[in-house]
Amino acid sequence: MSRVIMIQGTMSSAGKSFLAAGLCRIFKEDGLSVAPFKSQNMALNSYITEEGLEMGRAQVMQAEAAGIRPEAAMNPVLLKPTSHMGSQVIVNGEVLGNYSAAEYFKMKKSLIPEIKRAYDSLAERFDVIVVEGAGSPAEINLRENDIVNMGLAELIDAPVLLAGDIDRGGVFAQLYGTAALLSDRERARIRAFIINKFRGDKEILKPGLSMLYERCPIPVAGVVPYMDVDLDDEDSLADRLWAKDTAMDRNGRKAFARIAVVRLPRISNFTDFNALEHLPGVALYYADRPEELSAADLVILPGTKNTMGDLKWLRETGMEAAILRKYGEGCFVFGVCGGFQMLGMRLSDPFGIEEGGTLRGLGLLPVETVFSREKTRTRVTGNAWVFEEWGGTKASGFTGYEIHMGETKRAGGRPCTGIRKESDPAGAAIKEDGCIQSRAAGTYVHGFFDSQEIQRAVWELLAGKYGISMDKLPEAGGFSMAAHKEEQYKKLAGILRENLDMDRIYGILDRRL
Structure with missing residues (x-):
């Protein structure tokens, strides 16, 4: 079975999709076969595979970064909102039906066997699986039936990198607060923090990083700058929609x-x-x-x-x-x-x-x-x-x-x-x-x-x-x-190599850390 590492975020649009795509490209460049995975994706940007199955575009982008063909197993559950209170539910590329939020919340745990089969089908064929979470693992009202953040991490025994968005402010509170709201068992899965979308002088951050570690002894695996990388955005928070x-x-x-x-x-x-x-x-x-x-x-x-x-x-x-x-x-x-x-x-x-x-x-x-x-x-x-x-x-x-x-x-x-x-x-x-x-x-x-x-x-x-x-x-x-995307994947991987502690990340991947 393959090795696995998971990217979770303190909030939506913390940069999980790009970080996962960058790791997919880095592992590919390092000679490993790698596949992305997101158990449940809520997005209106979707894609049709060669088999005629539907999946989220974020995992298509990550598959391209990994140099492999997109397949529905990379995103076994796709939710496409039809209203403020309901979504079309797509399982393994096929429409299951339209459900209200309450209806889906009650039935989503029944999808775990489908999710596990999809994950296992990838784990049998690839050296590394890079898993992306959704929203935040600290949404404690959703913890009981979680199938996409810590619930999934436990299901597939994945170590977690937790990314915070410093561009929106309050990144130390984001990281500390998220970890504090988790159970001891869940918190133990977080092997490192990543501070994402930083603008400015990293030296100014160092005192804060030390104080964060004193209060919450989880190391920071990198401070990633705000990246001018042009790749497919996943949702309506994308910057290009507001320019x-x-x-x-x-x-x-x-x-x-x-x-x-x-x-x-x-x-x-x-x-x-x-x-x-x-x-x-x-x-x-x-x-x-x-x-x-x-x-x-x-x-x-x-x-x-x-x-x-x-x-x-x-x-x-x-x-x-x-x-x-x-x-x-x-x-x-x-x-x-x-x-x-x-x-x-x-x-x-x-x-x-x-x-x-x-x-x-x-x-x-x-x-x-x-x-x-x-x-x-x-x-x-x-x-x-x-x-x-x-x-x-x-x-x-x-x-x-x-x-x-x-x-x-x-x-x-x-x-x-x-x-x-x-x-x-x-x-x-x-x-x-x-x-x-x-x-x-x-x-x-x-x-x-x-x-x-x-x-x-x-x-x-x-x-x-x-x-x-x-x-x-x-x-x-x-x-x-196609050529432009390839340039952007190389650029993304280069920026992450420069700003992440890849020795630590490989140590986490190999279960040494």
Whole structure:
């Protein structure tokens, strides 16, 4: 069986996902086969594996860091919130059903055998398993049925590194308070603290580290600086969702065009748009107020876990009126998955999958959506026709995945893309996807914008509006997301090696410390 080490945090967004990914890359660089594991993940950013199973994107990112293929066993339980009080529960990549928080709390302990089987399947094949916790282990009201923090650590006999977020302040109280609220047996599992997201001179911290050890004799395995590492974020606390700079592109160049992604309350798979952040001369930002759309040249409606609920939010906040106004002024509007469904004429939910009943869409596309009980989970490849319709060029060679409840039928316009399953043989029939009508378009394909050809087509579309030619910005030919991620994993591992006591961490992994 493999060796195991677990990263827990004092709170959500303490940096557990990145620390786990960095350790995965370090162990890989050191010649070990390594796999990530998170027993229960609550996130709306998900991914479809080669087998057609659904899992959280954080473990996909960690698998990429480890240099291995993502598989659902790395995230056996995925919770996708559908409302403030309920979630869709996915077990080993398959939908189990929708449950209220109270219902799930009562039944989650029954999932332990599934979690243990998933973990064991990885432990039999890899040298090291890097496990990520969720939230905080000091949520004492949840201790009895815990399956993701100390309960899981005990189940798989994992030593724990506890990470605190100094950027939010109070890191000593975070670490000490978390340890104090644990039982003696649980506290003994914490073999070291990590202080994460530090800005400034580490010398200033040293007296505090000594005083912390006096009060709580757990060593600090490192002080990790605030890292400028561009990798997939897991949840709605991601910094990129709150940045509002529309004057500059990501690299500090003055922006000539702007892409506004509507920050829906239940936004999902916002990683779809990370590649567009790298278009030269283009500023991408997330908007949740009508006035924030005024500068946009392209408005994107992203995926959502509750299409009907978020469509009502668009209506109630004035965002729908702002989108329609921008469209009338000549702005392009593009929808992905739930965003595509919203752009249609009508949405119907006869089985109560979301909120039940029928709701009018934005009316920009001649499509109607009917929600069904079955979830589509398919990896696809295809060509995009949307940019030809908008006066640009055809873009081919993209890959991505469909993940949605319901079927959308087109009653006019043209298809946005032509796709087929990745598993289909060469020459298999092409399926029409999405819809284009005038300056509005939509697709069901997540990962659509990761394609360099799609990126180039988007850039040419926006540049053409301002009379900018490609020869003036040759780097606009496309951005390799895969190559960029590889650079970021190397950078992440390098920063962690420099700032963590890796001898201590290996000692913990080997049960010497």
